[in-house]
Amino acid sequence: MTECRVQEFPRLSFLSLCDTSKQLKRNVDVITNKVMLRLFDQLFAIGQKKAHERLCFLLQQLKERQTIKGGYSFELFMSRQDIADYLGLTLETVSRAFSRLQNEGLIEVQSAHHVAVLDEQGLHTAR
Known part of the structure; x- marks a missing residue:
């Protein structure tokens, strides 16, 4: 493991911030899509391989x-x-x-x- 800093941010506040920043919303969408693709790959790998x-x-x-x-x-x-x-x-x-x-x-x-x-x-x- 490596050292990192974590900051808590309320979900509703974050979603409101996403509504005001197109770039942040785009970044969140890209990350969400990548996570979902990896999840589907993992489910297929565990179930079928x-x-x-x-x-x-x-x-x-x-x-x-x-x-x-x-x-x-x-x-x-x-x-x-x-x-x-x-x-x-x-x-x-x-x-x-x-x-x-x-x-x-x-x-x-x-x-x-x-x-x-x-x-x-x-x-x-x-x-």
Whole structure:
């Protein structure tokens, strides 16, 4: 986790502010649409995909959020059990899925909490 500042803002006041600022309203709409698209992707992934495809989906999401420009490795802030719970899988199935992706040359598990993507297109295609 990284340090951040959070400020509470009453919802009704925020909505009123959105009514007075077209740019803020546009930004809120863009963010809302992105959140909804990710939610639908996640629901489809959990409901329709095989275990290794679910893991590819999650790794792709995490990579997109964390990659430093030009980098293909990232930190996993979730334990294997957290990943299993999030994807609706067992811990053993997640471990097998990680092994499969590593054996296929798509990822390299550098440590329990660090993964390198070796084949981004393959990772995307597998999901």
